[in-house]
Amino acid sequence: MAPTPGGGAAAPPPYPVIRPMxxxxxxxxxxxxxxxxxxxxxxxxxxxxxxxxxxxxxxxxxxxxxxxxxxxxxxxxxxxxxxxxxxxxxxxxxxxxxxxxxxxxxxxxxxxxxxxxxxxxxxxxxxxxxxxxxxxxxxxxxxxxxxxxxxxxxxxxxxxxxxxxxxxxxxxxxxxxxxxxxxxxxxxxxxxxxxxxxxxxxxxxxxxxxKYLQTLDIVIGGWTEGRGALGGLPGSVLAGVAEPAGLRFVGAVGSGLSDHERQELARYFGVIPLDRSPFVNAVELTGVHWAEPRLVAEIAFSGWTSAGRIRHPVWHRLRPDLTRLG
The missing domain is CATH 3.30.470.30 (DNA ligase/mRNA capping enzyme)
Known part of the structure; x- marks a missing residue:
């Protein structure tokens, strides 16, 4: 117990310390x-x-x-x-x-x-x-x-x-x-x-x-590299939503990606690199690799933040029927 200013031990609180269930x-x-x-x-x-x-x-x-x-x-x-x-x-x-x-x-x-x-x-x-x-x-x-x-x-x-x-x-x-x-x-x-x-x-x-989850088709405008064993592969992809003003960045999605999907995405990104951001708004991330906005994917998410970002996004799948690689 910690000593009190008077030199004695501090009395414990009259209630137990309880961690949340x-x-x-x-x-x-x-x-x-x-x-x-x-x-x-x-x-x-x-x-x-x-x-x-x-x-x-x-x-x-x-x-x-x-x-x-x-x-x-x-x-x-x-x-x-x-x-x-x-x-x-x-x-x-x-x-x-x-x-x-x-x-x-x-x-x-x-x-x-x-x-x-x-x-x-x-x-x-x-x-x-x-x-x-x-x-x-x-x-x-x-x-x-x-x-x-x-x-x-x-x-x-x-x-x-x-x-x-x-x-x-x-x-x-x-x-x-x-x-x-x-x-x-x-x-x-x-x-x-x-x-x-x-x-x-x-x-x-x-x-x-x-939890209630919504699904959304997003356009991929870039990626960030994974860490450790995922070095060189996408750790997350940068999600965009097409709007009249252009492609708006809405968040990064990494959860739910399998190793096979990361390798598949890496091959695609190798042929559609871009030297600038395809998004009309700022992307406040470091170590970003931009990509031509041709890949479309389906994600699940729990809602939107007040800043217009997706909450708890989870990768579902690429949408080859909507992807434009030709």
């Missing part, structure tokens, strides 16, 4: 099993564990274990609502766009900022919302309590403020939850077994995240 990626549970599951919206944000000793203060910890308390000063009044109740809560920090949908690109402008003057200004310009969805400690441990009991405890706390909320869940109706999430512009659905305990730091199949 993690979900597996998968489809919605089958219809005949859905009565045993709760369905929540999947928020496009950053995981945050809320710790309070019950004295009106709180400490925010990211999934990586970093202290984010100073980064989101607008959440500090939540500590006052929990006064007298040592607690550890689980939630997600999001920033909403003008249409009220979570925008990870906007949230990135808030993440990691520690300068007090800057965080205060950003809290006014881009206020965060804390979506609370679990409680693991409330004057005593709740880890072994089933999900539905923990949610009842959380809802009973009456936590409601300008920058935090406790959205409800839908039990037994995954398709309705899915349709509502997509209608609201959300990323997908979290399915949680009603009987599941909270397993700190464990990626458990008691929690399943189902």
């Amino acid at each position: 993690l979900a597996v990626l998968g489809p919605l549970p089958p219809d005949h099993e859905q009565a045993a599951w709760a369905f929540e919206a999947k928020w496009d944000g950053a995981r945050c564990i809320v710790n309070t000793p019950g004295d009106g203060t709180l400490r925010l910890v990211t999934r990586a274990g970093n202290d984010a308390t100073a980064t989101y000063p607008e959440l500090s009044p939540l500590g006052e609502q929990l006064r007298g109740r040592p607690a550890v809560l689980d939630g997600e920090v999001v920033v909403l766009d003008p249409a009220g949908r979570p925008d990870f690109g906007l949230l990135q402008r808030r993440m990691g900022v520690l300068n007090p003057r800057r965080t205060a200004r950003l809290a006014m310009e881009l206020p965060v919302q804390l979506v609370l969805f679990d409680v693991m400690y409330l004057g005593g441990p709740l880890l072994d309590a089933p999900y539905h009991e923990r949610r009842a405890v959380l809802e009973g706390l009456g936590l409601d403020g300008p920058n935090w909320s406790v959205p409800g869940y839908l039990a037994g109706h995954g398709r309705r939850a899915w349709d509502a999430a997509l209608h609201g512009g959300l990323e997908g659905v979290m399915a949680k077994r009603l009987s599941s305990p909270y397993l700190p730091g464990v990626r458990s199949d008691d929690w399943v995240k189902t």
Whole structure:
């Protein structure tokens, strides 16, 4: 323990350190099993564990274990609502766009900022919302309590403020939850077994995240070299979308490419090199090799950032039927 200014040891906080429970990626549970599951919206944000000793203060910890308390000063009044109740809560920090949908690109402008003057200004310009969805400690441990009991405890706390909320869940109706999430512009659905305990730091199949993915045909305007064993081969390709003003760069895609596809792309790039960017907007990447915009590919992605970039892109396949190499 660290010594206090008076020479003694610092007292441990009156709550345990709890790492967030993690979900597996998968489809919605089958219809005949859905009565045993709760369905929540999947928020496009950053995981945050809320710790309070019950004295009106709180400490925010990211999934990586970093202290984010100073980064989101607008959440500090939540500590006052929990006064007298040592607690550890689980939630997600999001920033909403003008249409009220979570925008990870906007949230990135808030993440990691520690300068007090800057965080205060950003809290006014881009206020965060804390979506609370679990409680693991409330004057005593709740880890072994089933999900539905923990949610009842959380809802009973009456936590409601300008920058935090406790959205409800839908039990037994995954398709309705899915349709509502997509209608609201959300990323997908979290399915949680009603009987599941909270397993700190464990990626458990008691929690399943189902993401909505869109597909898009992109024009490839260049590539960046892979590292290590991929040296000399494309590590990622630069994706463009054809618009009236020209080809607009929308992001880099590397996930999902097989070794065979990287070698195939390398052969194509060898015969269509270009000495300048084919994009009408800036490409803020280093080590770029430009290519004539002839190759078309299909990708999957989860949405668009406020800057017009694709979120979580995954390579699907080349589109030879749309490619112009002749």
